[in-house]
Amino acid sequence: MEDRLSKVFAALADPLRRDMVARLAADDATVNELAEPYDVSLQAVSKHIKVLQDAGLVRRSREAQRRPVHLEAEVFDLMTAWIERYRQQVEQRYRRLDDLLAEESSGTSEGAAS
Amino acid sequence: MEDRLSKVFAALADPLRRDMVARLAADDATVNELAEPYDVSLQAVSKHIKVLQDAGLVRRSREAQRRPVHLEAEVFDLMTAWIERYRQQVEQRYRRLDDLLAEESSGTSEGAAS
DNA sequence: TTCTTGCTCAACCGAAAGGTTGAGCAAGGA
DNA sequence: TCCTTGCTCAACCTTTCGGTTGAGCAAGAA
Numbered sequence: 001m002e003d004r005l006s007k008v009f010a011a012l013a014d015p016l017r018r019d020m021v022a023r024l025a026a027d028d029a030t031v032n033e034l035a036e037p038y039d040v041s042l043q044a045v046s047k048h049i050k051v052l053q054d055a056g057l058v059r060r061s062r063e064a065q066r067r068p069v070h071l072e073a074e075v076f077d078l079m080t081a082w083i084e085r086y087r088q089q090v091e092q093r094y095r096r097l098d099d100l101l102a103e104e105s106s107g108t109s110e111g112a113a114s
Numbered sequence: 115m116e117d118r119l120s121k122v123f124a125a126l127a128d129p130l131r132r133d134m135v136a137r138l139a140a141d142d143a144t145v146n147e148l149a150e151p152y153d154v155s156l157q158a159v160s161k162h163i164k165v166l167q168d169a170g171l172v173r174r175s176r177e178a179q180r181r182p183v184h185l186e187a188e189v190f191d192l193m194t195a196w197i198e199r200y201r202q203q204v205e206q207r208y209r210r211l212d213d214l215l216a217e218e219s220s221g222t223s224e225g226a227a228s
Numbered sequence: 229t230t231c232t233t234g235c236t237c238a239a240c241c242g243a244a245a246g247g248t249t250g251a252g253c254a255a256g257g258a
Numbered sequence: 259t260c261c262t263t264g265c266t267c268a269a270c271c272t273t274t275c276g277g278t279t280g281a282g283c284a285a286g287a288a
Binding site for chain 1 (some may be wrong): 233234235237
Binding site (some may be wrong): 236 | 269271275288
């Protein structure tokens with residue numbers, strides 16, 4: 001898996017990682033803080049953070065021996081852009097179809113729907 | 115992997131599947147049509163479609179021996195809702211931080227920024 | 229300097245993902 | 259009826275994912 005968008009979607013495909021993102025939206029947190037509510041090892045959480053980081057969803061700094069994790073909100077734009085493009089395209093299709101149907105039922109003869 | 119959102123994100127984590135969605139946004143297509151541009155077997159494409167279907171991104175009908183695939187655009191809303199929620203939360207954090215800084219530099223004494 | 233805290237790295241494991249090929253089925257067409 | 263088209267299902271293989279444990283390192287605290 002190479003490209004950015006693939007990494008972002010893959011990162012968010014895991015419920016635990018989505019939960020982390022949700023919590024990080026409220027506030028930055030250390031690895032220990034993040035790990036606290038979950039029933040997995042600290043190393044597992046550390047790996048999850050790495051996945052989020054590689055996807056560009058999160059940034060890690062250093063503060064004494066702590067490593068606060070910070071949500072990088074710009075990535076959301078990347079997803080939204082992708083999603084909106086196709087959503088709008090589909091909407092246009094429906095709009096065109098509606099127009100076509102409207103045209104058909106008025107333009108060529110009748111009006112008596114069965 | 116159980117929940118809907120996880121499936122949707124996982125489905126879109128694959129570039130080939132994203133490309134299929136992009137093409138399906140323009141128009142419905144059969145399995146053969148979808149498979150044509152890719153350098154993988156028809157069976158592989160069939161599997162990919164199944165993944166999209168299980169995520170609710172796509173619906174398959176039957177039309178003679180063909181099985182046209184149709185994009186289900188509503189799922190996009192699910193993603194957008196998830197993303198927007200946290201994006202807005204992060205924005206509010208920044209806004210609060212800005213307010214705090216503004217308050218600090220005006221409210222308590224001074225004005226002479228270094 | 230030595231201890232403790234907060235984390236990461238490495239090796240390993242089982243399950244799932246994504247690919248292949250081969251068989252087979254359903255629904256027109258000849 | 260038998261053939262062809264358009265697909266799916268099943269079995270198998272390799273790679274990746276998410277988890278584990280054990281070792282180790284960096285940076286305050288004693």
